[in-house]
Amino acid sequence: MDTTLHTPSEALADSVAKLAAAxxxxxxxxxxxxxxxxxxxxxxxxxxxxxxxxxxxxxxxxxxxxxxxxxxxxxxxxxxxxxxxxxxxxxxxxxxxxxxxxxxxxxxxxxxxxxxxxxxxxxxxxxxxxxxxxxxxxxxxxxxxxxxxxxxxxxxxxxxxxxxxxxxxxxxxxxxxxxxxxxxxxxxxxxxxxxxxxxxxxxxxxxxxxxxxxxxxxxxxxxxxxxxxVFSKLALDCARDVPGSPLLTAIARNGVEVGIQVSGTGDQWFVGPAAMPGPARLFAGYTEADMNPDLGDSAIVETYGLGALAVAASAEAAYNCGLDPEDRFAITTELRKIAAGESPDILLPNGKGAILGVDALAVAETRMSPPVHTGIAHKQPGVGQIGAGITHPPLQAFDEYAALVPTSAA
Amino acid sequence: MDTTLHTPSEALADSVAKLAAAxxxxxxxxxxxxxxxxxxxxxxxxxxxxxxxxxxxxxxxxxxxxxxxxxxxxxxxxxxxxxxxxxxxxxxxxxxxxxxxxxxxxxxxxxxxxxxxxxxxxxxxxxxxxxxxxxxxxxxxxxxxxxxxxxxxxxxxxxxxxxxxxxxxxxxxxxxxxxxxxxxxxxxxxxxxxxxxxxxxxxxxxxxxxxxxxxxxxxxxxxxxxxxxVFSKLALDCARDVPGSPLLTAIARNGVEVGIQVSGTGDQWFVGPAAMPGPARLFAGYTEADMNPDLGDSAIVETYGLGALAVAASAEAAYNCGLDPEDRFAITTELRKIAAGESPDILLPNGKGAILGVDALAVAETRMSPPVHTGIAHKQPGVGQIGAGITHPPLQAFDEYAALVPTSAA
CATH class of the missing domain: 3.90.1710.10 (Enterococcus faecalis V583 domain)
Structure with missing residues (x-):
């Protein structure tokens, strides 16, 4: 364990450097x-x-x-x-x-x-x-x-x-x-x-x-x-277990609960209830009553800083997830408030680096939960996908993590 | 000019050999x-x-x-x-x-x-x-x-x-x-x-x-x-200009008329009116009143023996062109009545060789015009594709060609 870390910001910077190096x-x-x-x-x-x-x-x-x-x-x-x-x-x-x-x-x-x-x-x-x-x-x-x-x-x-x-x-x-x-x-x-x-x-x-x-x-x-x-999972695994770091290392949904993991707290899950996607764009013939709550490990992509956090890169994704594509640059800009860092290599169409990682403490402080571009399953078995939309992991999970952090960190 | 050819069947065989060799x-x-x-x-x-x-x-x-x-x-x-x-x-x-x-x-x-x-x-x-x-x-x-x-x-x-x-x-x-x-x-x-x-x-x-x-x-x-x-066009060009051969070398549609060309008659066009596609499967929101008549050079694919003549190979094409996919093997079998030959290498899922070329005289005799899997354009400019379906070149064009062939050929 690296004992040279003293503050959350130093620990965050160390974990972001590991994420960037993956x-x-x-x-x-x-x-x-x-x-x-x-x-x-x-x-x-x-x-x-x-x-x-x-x-x-x-x-x-x-x-x-x-x-x-x-x-x-x-x-x-x-x-x-x-x-x-x-x-x-x-x-x-x-x-x-x-x-x-x-x-x-x-x-x-x-x-x-x-x-x-x-x-x-x-x-x-x-x-x-x-x-x-x-x-x-x-x-x-x-x-x-x-x-x-x-x-x-x-x-x-x-x-x-x-x-x-x-x-x-x-x-x-x-x-x-x-x-x-x-x-x-x-x-x-x-x-x-x-x-x-x-x-x-x-x-x-x-x-x-x-x-x-x-x-x-x-x-x-x-x-x-x-x-x-698998790219995002492995890169975030490279940034795990940095003592004191509030870098988010996983957002994962099982359709009932959503769990997050944070670098400084290793494999500990912080959980809250799975939300219904919204906004959503459903395939013809389905309604919101058919939707299953938030499901899947694919939110690992947002945990890295891509997907919904890089919506500026894709007018098509914005549209298909129920957004107005014209809002996409403003959304990514606003989300920098919870960013842990900025990618030096993965660039958005405006020339800025994509968000690199999410600061779990910033989420708890700003009350801005990272959006996730998600597929939407029918709530009944045997059907399959019925659309796509946007979900947010529960702030309750971030609060549970933040409660473990010494208040001197603030 | 090859003067060793004496009968339409010898001429047809010669042109089919050229088609097969392309x-x-x-x-x-x-x-x-x-x-x-x-x-x-x-x-x-x-x-x-x-x-x-x-x-x-x-x-x-x-x-x-x-x-x-x-x-x-x-x-x-x-x-x-x-x-x-x-x-x-x-x-x-x-x-x-x-x-x-x-x-x-x-x-x-x-x-x-x-x-x-x-x-x-x-x-x-x-x-x-x-x-x-x-x-x-x-x-x-x-x-x-x-x-x-x-x-x-x-x-x-x-x-x-x-x-x-x-x-x-x-x-x-x-x-x-x-x-x-x-x-x-x-x-x-x-x-x-x-x-x-x-x-x-x-x-x-x-x-x-x-x-x-x-x-x-x-x-x-x-x-x-x-x-x-381009494959079919070039292969059929290799089989052009064989004296007396009734091998079809082109089916081409301009949206008003359909023209055919035949090996033995070189670049001469035999034309008739362009039909409306039918059966057809139109995209949601369009009706048969929106359809443009038969259009495009893509029927060169059927002229070779593929596309609608090889419908046995594709349940998906059959469905999207308005057919019952279960009929697809029977259709290809029936179409052998107008086939000029059989491919030794391009095989259908039943193990039989695909049709290789069309005998224009057989079309005139059987009254069975070769089907064509066609995209369907909106009849108004500026719209684009509205569906797919099946068309047939006019028998009138084949009759015009057949009228040039000495009756001793029959």
Whole structure:
């Protein structure tokens, strides 16, 4: 432990420097059990702070049952969930076992995950592959089409990506973010530029792959989201555990509660109730009554300073999340009040550096909770995505953290 | 001229052999004036058989005026069209000057085109680059957004593609079609697999390109259509001018008339009235009263034997063109009655070779006009695409050709 730190501002600066220095590169695609001891031991993991199956929102519970059935853990979803309830199948939040997953974020041992590494620190993190849009597991869809796609991803897509990475070498996620933020991505809702550029980088290794592999990537504009997530997760892990630092290191939603983690307090979760997204832009045929509360680990992107905190970069994301695109520069400017730092390399269209990290104490003081660009799941299982919008983690969680900080810090 | 041919069936077999032997590869992207003498002389070209501006359908006329304004030919669209009317700007059908263009198919001298070459014969053909969907020139949209995109394609996209082709070498279109037809493309309405695979092939040459370049390709599922068109055009040009052969070498629509060309009769057009598409699947908010009649050179894909003639390959294309996807194998089987041959390499999902070319005499005899999967333009200028559907070239055109064939051939 670094004992030279004396003030929160020094500690914050130290953790922001570590965040700025992180250079995550994708080194492999492996079954989760090969990178995570929890999954190697037969465990399963979920998005957000800890939650037991009986308390899960219906989309997460449906995803849990479906994923474990595909894993062969039991004959039916209900039997599989019972094994989790009894503790026979260990359950952990993704963040507690080194990774992140979008929306329900259910990850089982055979599920392929991106593995990112930061060479300077030797740290790694993981995130599953993006399934595409519509009826997909992470949004709580659990039909045979969903399981068939997951099996194809495991048996065809993941091995092809592994071969591609072997041929092309590591994928530089820092460089891809610098470029994507200049071309209309904010790296959460809008990830089309990152998707195209990551495909370009992997392409020389995909020439002999099943033609369905590059098509699956090219036709899925959200493909890069999971790479933005593993990038943000690993970079923030590099900035963890700086004594006294109020740098936010995670925002994670399980559909019932939202948890945050802070650098100076390590793996401790501070939680509050999950809000309903708003503003929101729902697909035709759905109403606000269909929405599930805030869900998924993808808010790790905002924790880094991208997504809703970099909305200035993407008129398209602003529109699709229910904002007036003309407001986007003013929003990012206002959010600098809770910024921990500014990126020297990832620039917004106005030439300013993107926000780099969030100061959890500033959030508590300004009462300005960081916005998150989120997908919105139907509250019933089996449906899938019904729109996108903006959510905020509960100030209660930030207050709980702030209460631990000696008042002399103020 | 090959004087060893004695019967239509021998002549047909000879032309089909030439069609089967064609191996178009993309060798460059250049301004049209660098590959076409007509465009080098200040000319402009359009889809379909010959037509004068005063007879053009509104979408084509709007595209003509907008393209010439961008070219700097005149200050306004009306002034530019007047220069065409007066003959000061020469006008030709694309097919008459070595190329093809989708929908309105307007091509000016500075507009970038794919250049394909068949190494064995030394023949070349060209087709402009795909603009994407929505409000685009080829569907008759002519606003500032349309011109801005075209300028970007000319100034950024085309040079990047040229650099990419220099780095990666020629793009093998025959090989891409073999793969795309196994992965859900029929190569006219559904071209997502070809799009992804062509991006994969070009990607090693795009690593230093503006990030907007790979994104433009990856987010445009119709990108490959123009490559399928230049492939089909060049392959069919390789099978032209075989004395006595009834092999169809072009189906082309100008929105008022549809023209066909046949191998044995060279560049002669046989024309009839352009039909309304039907069945059709229109975007929400449009009705059949909004449809423009049959438009574009893209029917060259069906002339080769793909698109609607290979509908068995694509449930998605069948659905989006207004068919019941379950009928798709029966449709392709029935269409073998007008097939000139069968591809030895491009296979349908049932393992049979795709139709290779159309026998124009068989069309006249069976009264079965080849279907075409077509995009549908709004009949008014400035709108763009309103749906997709199926059209048929007029039997009158085939009858006009058949009337020239000595009755002893029957």
């Amino acid at each position: 250079r995550p590169v994708v080194i492999d695609v492996v079954p989760a059990r090969e990178i995570s001891a929890h999954h190697a031991a037969g465990g399963v993991s979920h998005a957000g702070p800890p939650i037991v199956p009986s308390k899960m929102c219906p989309p997460m519970r449906a995803a849990l049952g479906a994923a474990l059935t595909l894993e062969g853990a039991a004959g039916t979803a209900e039997e599989a969930i019972a094994l989790v309830e009894s503790g026979d199948i260990p359950l952990q939040p993704n963040h507690n076992v080194g990774g992140v997953g979008p929306m329900s974020g259910i990850v089982t041992g055979s599920m392929p995950v991106w593995v990112a590494k930061d060479e300077a620190t030797g740290k790694t993190a993981w995130c599953p592959l993006n399934e595409g849009s519509g009826r997909v597991l992470r949004y709580g869809a659990d039909g045979p089409d969903v399981l068939e796609r997951l099996a194809w991803m495991r048996d065809v897509l993941a091995p092809a990506l592994r071969v591609a990475l072997e041929k092309t070498g590591p994928l530089d996620l820092y460089d891809l973010h610098i470029k994507a933020l200049t071309d209309g991505d904010e790296a959460h809702h809008r990830t089309e530029s990152g998707t195209a550029m990551s495909l370009v980088k992997l392409a020389p290794g995909l020439e002999d792959a099943d033609p369905a592999v590059p098509r699956f990537i090219a036709t899925n504009g959200q493909w890069f989201l999971n790479l933005a997530m | 191996r178009p590869v993309v060798i460059d992207v250049v301004p049209a004036r660098e590959i076409s003498a007509h465009h080098a002389a200040g000319g402009v070209s359009h889809a379909g058989p010959p037509i004068v501006p005063s007879k053009m359908c509104p979408p084509m006329r709007a595209a003509l005026g907008a393209a010439l304004t961008l070219e700097g030919a005149a200050g306004t669209a009306e002034e530019a069209i007047a220069l065409v009317e007066s003959g000061d700007i020469p006008l030709q059908p694309n097919h008459n000057v070595g190329g093809v263009g989708p929908m309105s198919g307007i091509v000016t001298g500075s507009m970038p085109v794919w250049v394909a070459k068949d190494e064995a014969t030394g023949k070349t053909a060209w087709c402009p680059l795909n603009e994407g969907s929505g409000r685009v020139l080829r569907y008759g949209a002519d606003g500032p957004d349309v011109l801005e995109r075209l300028a970007w394609m000319r100034d950024v996209l085309a040079p990047a593609l040229r650099v990419a082709l220099e780095k990666t070498g020629p793009l093998d279109l025959y090989d891409l079609h073999i793969k795309a037809l196994t992965d859900g493309d029929e190569a006219h309405h559904r071209t997502e697999s070809g799009t992804a695979m062509s991006l994969v092939k070009l990607a090693p040459g795009l690593e230093d390109a503006d990030p907007a370049v790979p994104r433009f390709i990856a987010t445009n599922g119709q990108w490959f259509l123009n490559l399928a068109m």
